[in-house]
Amino acid sequence: MSASLATLDTPAAIVDVPRMQHNIQRMQQRMDALGVRLRPHIKTSKCLPVIRAQLTAGASGVTVSTLKEAQYCFAEGIRDVFYAVAIAPGKLAQALLLRRQGCQLSLLTDSIAAAQAIVAFGQQHHERFDVWIEIDCDGHRSGLHVEDDSLVEVARILSEGGMQLRGVMTHAGSSYELDTPEALQALAEQERGLCVKAAQRIREAGFPCPEVSIGSTPTALSALSLDGVTEVRAGVYVFFDLVMHNIGICQPDELALSVLTTVIGHQKDKGWIITDAGWMSMSRDRGTQRQKRDFGYGQVCTEAGDWIEGALLTGANQEHGIIALETAENVDITVRFPIGSRLRILPNHACATGTQFPDYHAVDAEGGVHTWGRLHGW
Amino acid sequence: MSASLATLDTPAAIVDVPRMQHNIQRMQQRMDALGVRLRPHIKTSKCLPVIRAQLTAGASGVTVSTLKEAQYCFAEGIRDVFYAVAIAPGKLAQALLLRRQGCQLSLLTDSIAAAQAIVAFGQQHHERFDVWIEIDCDGHRSGLHVEDDSLVEVARILSEGGMQLRGVMTHAGSSYELDTPEALQALAEQERGLCVKAAQRIREAGFPCPEVSIGSTPTALSALSLDGVTEVRAGVYVFFDLVMHNIGICQPDELALSVLTTVIGHQKDKGWIITDAGWMSMSRDRGTQRQKRDFGYGQVCTEAGDWIEGALLTGANQEHGIIALETAENVDITVRFPIGSRLRILPNHACATGTQFPDYHAVDAEGGVHTWGRLHGW
Incomplete structure (x- = not known):
């Protein structure tokens, strides 16, 4: 090994591998204990050795924020990829290409218009896309409210349109604004509860909704129960940072x-x-x-x-x-x-x-x- | 031409070439009228077609913020390169390599310690580095005050140490905090006046100081006189942005x-x-x-x-x-x-x-x- 810290030019981004491995183990063990799969969000690292370490530790598939990340993972043999940003209709051709190459790519939507676009494109190309519906659990950004009539309508459009409705997902992004264990536990329970409830609404309406995917690093590390949840997505835990330190979920x-x-x-x-x-x-x-x-x-x-x-x-x-x-x-x-x-x-x-x-x-x-x-x- | 805006995937960074060419002409004509050379700072674009357009319009050499930018320009035949960040001693070997390859690379310092390091390294490798001294004209960041005794001492160390003292430079970075023509004109005059005065101090002490380099986009576009200045460095004018719009120097x-x-x-x-x-x-x-x-x-x-x-x-x-x-x-x-x-x-x-x-x-x-x-x- 010739390279050392002392020989590096600056500035350089340094990853402390023992700390990273500790962080990976910490999250994986917590998810194992809570009985859910972990699907790490690779948008934090965008780096294959990091992703491999997460998969080796027990993660199931990956979450990505761009189709380029999906391509990057798939090229390395990672097939189960969830593109967790609402799909723009203009990106469906690229998604189709990945699926035709053998990538089990999941798409996301939170609107009737996009669901219709997915169905139209899927039917045109005889492709049964795997699709998830995004739920808004905290008013942070995107997603449908659990009580919104569009929720069941989107499920209906996708199911009757021949797509594979995989489940519902949410992201409690407002966890970044909290800094006490009590508030984080409460938000984690809200995230879990609303997402499970959304799945129940869809199932009660007669459509399949096998999966319930939730996640943010702070809520994942704060949840006391994940009843009804099948997988957790989290990203920044792999490195942590000062924001996470201030939230109080890392040392x-x-x-x-x-x-x-x-x-x-x-x-x-x-x-x-x-x-x-x-x-x-x-x-x-x-x-x-x-x-x-x-x-x-x-x-x-x-x-x-x-x-x-x-x-x-x-x-x-x-x-x-x-x-x-x-x-x-x-x-x-x-x-x-x-x-x-x-x-x-x-x-x-x-x-x-x-x-x-x-x-x-x-x-x-x-x-x-x-x-x-x-x-x-x- | 097959590509058009409509065929691009998003997000994409769009450069409006006619606007860019207009901005390049605007700055070049102003510098021509004021009788100084323009040495564009390529840290804004880091893009060869943009740099070529600036040189074609009349610019003399380039300013860079990293040695990688210097290498990038030199590989395309641009020899006159000013690395306008105070050199870290650990980067001198890389600077030497560039010079040995034929790049007329200029270095920058604002301290006795770094000047001594440049001299020691230069003498050890029989290299007469081109060096500029950074002046602080507005308390914004780096540089020596014009009345600081270290100014003449750094000039002495470099000159007597066998280096080529090219001149003094400053950057009125505090111009980003202004938004009236009067305040910008006053700061431009302060930038000019203090940098010219620093050169005079060095010359009066008996050391050569042929060049006086100043610049920031807001002051460059506001200066009424550049007497005593030999070149101006500016970067963001090539694209402009909302910060520059708020400062009031672009539409x-x-x-x-x-x-x-x-x-x-x-x-x-x-x-x-x-x-x-x-x-x-x-x-x-x-x-x-x-x-x-x-x-x-x-x-x-x-x-x-x-x-x-x-x-x-x-x-x-x-x-x-x-x-x-x-x-x-x-x-x-x-x-x-x-x-x-x-x-x-x-x-x-x-x-x-x-x-x-x-x-x-x-x-x-x-x-x-x-x-x-x-x-x-x-």
Whole structure:
């Protein structure tokens, strides 16, 4: 093994593999204990070695946010792929192509218009698409309300139109706004309850609805019961990040993604340490801004990964990061953080930071560094 | 020409080529009139056809924010490259390699420590690096104050150490916080005045300082005089964006970059139109948040590019965008923006949005679409 952290150019996206494996085990064991399948959302990593580790640990299939991710997984032999964004009619041809190649691709809809488009396209091409219906469990974004008459109508259109209605799914995205175990448990129960209820409505109307898929990392790790649920989708747990830390569902030593950076300058009068990790590497995500603890653009750690309390990436230009210390008295920043020294920054949002990089540099338990490519674009 | 806007999958980054050419001409003509060279900052586009258009219009050399950009330009025959981020000592080997290959690469420093590192490395490898000294003209980020004793000391270290001191440079990054012509003119004059003064200090101390390089898009387009300046660096003018629009230095019909998106759902009770352009395509940049007009994650336009007044991308998840209308009474959003219909979103920050895409789709005056690759990563 020739590569090590010390030989890497900066900025670099570092994956701590033991932490990642711990996170994968933690979620898988929890889902096993609750008696549901885990279908990891690969939009966080977009990286095959990470996905393989999740499948090896026991995951069933994958969730994707783009058809390019579906293609990427299928090309590596992963057949059970759920494209968990409401399908645009213009993407049906691409979905058909994947299915004709042997990918067991599932589609999603939350509208009569899209259901009709799926049926029309499916019938035209003699394809029985696997389709899920999206349920809105918390007003966060998309989906049909459980009491909406369109719910049964969409199920009817798909079933009578010859499509395979696989089930219902929901995502409690508002869990990102919570930060107490009680609130998270309550939302997890709401997510479960409403999605199960939606399935029951469809079944009572006489249509098959075998699957109930729910998930977000915070609710998945907070749910006390998943009765009636068949699978859970979650993504960011694989790396965690400062937003998840603020929500309260992970500890600092579970944060598996960081950005390695070099000190390139100082502004002594302001107490600023200038680095080569700006927003181009951290992303513009300021997800902790409205949480109980604002980490700026990231929490500063030593090169070895030890949290430096009170040191934050407070500013970010394209290729410049500005680090400030909460208590800078008696600290000569040019001595403590000299030019050329290196630091690691924990990001607010692992999905957003990861995508800024063509590759991760994965550091194993022995300190060996492996280059792991990741997907970019659509 | 087989490709057209209508055949593109979404999301896609669209470059309006006539607008881009207009923007290039506008900046070049202004610099010509003021009697200075223009060295465009390619960090905005990271795209060769764009860079070539800038050079064809009269630009002299390029500015880059990473050594990968330098390599990218040099591989296409562009020799005069200014890496305008203070060099980390660990990157000197890569800089040396580029110079040995024939690239006339310029480096930047704003500290005694880095100047010493450049000299030590240069002497060790018998390389006379071209080096610029960064000046702080507005407290925005990096650079030495004109009255700082280190300024002359850095010039002395470089010159006596055998390096080629090319000149001084500054970037009035605080121009992004202004929005009146008067304030911009004043800052442009401050940027010019302080950088020229820094050069004079160095010259009076007996060291050569032939060049004075300044620049930011807002100050470049606001300066009334550039006496004593030899070149201007500017980047985002090539596409402009909503932040620049709010600053007041461009008109809506000069915004050359937009994201093509498809409507994938609605939440009628909330008045939300859900699209497939989330933050993965728009970026997380909320640059207009603190400006006089907050555009959310972007301004919504028709597929043809016409501004839809009062329609903003108010929310963004990874692959979901949420559009809301300021006045939604009497509008049935499912009829006006049906599923499958397409829109274009003008971004807050062209540099941040562009980087989310592996390619631009450049639309020429005849409506033909060309795929232009762009650089990603370091």
